[in-house]
Amino acid sequence: MIGMRRTFDALAERVLAGGRATRDEARAVLGTSDDDLLDVVAAAARVRRRYFGNRVKLNYLVNLKSGRCPEDCGYCSQRLGAESGALSYTWLSPEQAADAASAGVTAGAKRVCLVASGRGPTDPDIDRVARTIAAIRERHADVEVCACLGLLGAGQATRLRDAGADAYNHNLNTAGERYADICTTHTYADRVSTVEQARSGGLSACSGLIAGMGESDDDLVEVAFALADLAPDSVPVNFLIPFDGTPMAGRWQLTPQRCLRILAMMRFVFPDVEVRLAGGREIHLRTLQPLALHIANAIFLGDYLTSEGQAGHADLDMISDNGFVVEAAGEPSLPTARAAAGMPVTTAGNMVAPPTNLVRLRRRGAGTDLPPNT
Template sequence: MAGMDLLDGLVERARSGGRATPDEARAVLATGDGDLLDVVAAAGRVRRRYFGDRVKLNYLVNLKSGRCPEDCGYCSQRLGAGSGVLSYTWLQPERAAEAASAGVAAGAKRVCLVASGRGPTDGDIDRVARTIAAIRDRHPGVEVCACLGLLGDGQAGRLREAGVDAYNHNLNTAGERYADICTTHTYADRVSTVDKARAGGLSACSGLIAGMGETDDDLVDVAFGLAALEPDSVPVNFLIPFDGTPMAGRWELTPQRCLRILAMVRFVFPDVEVRIAGGRELHLRTLQPLGLHIANAIFLGDYLTSEGQAGRADLDMIADAGFVVESAEESTLPAARRAAGVPVGVGPSAAPVRADLVRVRRRGAGTDLPPNA
């Protein structure tokens, strides 16, 4: 059993800005289902200390889909994938701005611009700059995060000049097993890109994917690898095992396991934005609202190549769970909080999922918001 002493100690330390040790993180992951509500409640106390009752909404705009030369084993857009996802080249700026407007109108505070591929060319950065200008023309105050792959020297600075606020590049899994999921680039390449993003003045967004056959030790290793990079946002993805990828048919996660992973991440990142990302609906299922008591951010609507929960259902879930959507006027970037020296927002085993429940995202599917592409 977890033991209330462990959880109380983690909460007390986190409320003062300290994080769990690796051994404590492993202990959280090793808790049983009988302790689950205690674990969620303890993580929830930390979440409310720094983020109150607010949920930050993020909205994905897929600028370029498919045709990726990388061989990441989890990805439906990988080299040679037979997943049948929608594939297209760069969206025109106005079309991307139209897609972004759908999310902003529904309450999204951050627009995440994503493009498949190994990394951006200088011409790609010019395209992204034009897209950001079109978005900001409609929504001057919206946060913009870019996710364009591996960055070259000087590219982070150019993105910053173009109006990018944050850069997402996930570490995904522990360094020692990275070659098990990808051979066309390395864990060190990913670390380097996050470092370049931060050095270029961008807020670092970097997280993990659970459900790829990793052990508890692997999860703890990637969590502390992320901690060394000091990200401002940590997205936690749960594997969507697309047909046509090496990880097709891999259904290892239960809702209870997902909640323990989220809690472990929260105790390692007490005052950092923790976002429930891809796979939320498939793996947390009816326990999604409990995830909101641990994480303080989610994606609204669809993901890159798979359908998400309908946008209206996301908003209803947030309200029904007693949370509110974070407004554009509320500043919650951890870097700003740390600079000010005060917390922001202080306030009040299931059966495996069938593979046929993975819905490949196609034009207009899976949300009552306009499609991203």
């Protein structure tokens, strides 16, 4: 154990000196034993502390349009032909979306993520999202706005930027060689192209992965380094929620320890990038969520698109109880060397729990469903 501790301490030192993990080192992190897990977490925590201190950035999802998606992504409750029970509804009005966004901002969210189901936006959809951004900005001028609308067409990223969007999310999800195993209606290359278009259009790139879909350690390393080549400013790490009615129903392959190793590997590959705890953290990390905060520097607050998250007040309690603080006004999210030009710094609101998000399904072990707030 002492030998492994020295190995990971040495890796942390090299990363802190300006390097990043090699592919072999990333595989080694994923392959550690449970006996060495705390040493891995401690080494990754040193890197996280250097670049992000004890700050946690809060992100909040607003589901603008739900269900009826023509794509067949195997992990998604909104996929073509899914029998998951996820609610379907057309676009929220700008005022409805702004109301939902205000719930997160009031609770301390620094970024609002506007998500819509579908293959990708039409030009009228971009106009609709532009009006929504304007409605949100009228109430919260300094909040960061990230759009997640699917595959982008020519010029759409620039239009979103001109409308006031700061960032665009489009995840690679898994290694390129196995992408066809999880989706057949678009390609891995389509996803890479969208991330590249977002960057070239002047938006901060947000792109991450989903773990727990049957991938190998090599697959995880491959997608991590493919993401690194795209140089995103934020990397959400999702853990599969195996929705009933989808091809991945019943696939419970992750343990809390496995999730921590994946997060540590991502931190060593992305030392100065926002690594975000995203979907599935509650059901897979469970009581080890606080340890994950020593690796990741951002979380989604409250609910997800079609599934229930941890209560907002519980997220805030977890942050404060473990010696972290919510990232506030005057604190840039990224280190100076990486900060995207023009990214605003938001003012954190009052630290109160938000109301429930728009749509939710019962998550494993959760209590009674709450009605959708549409």
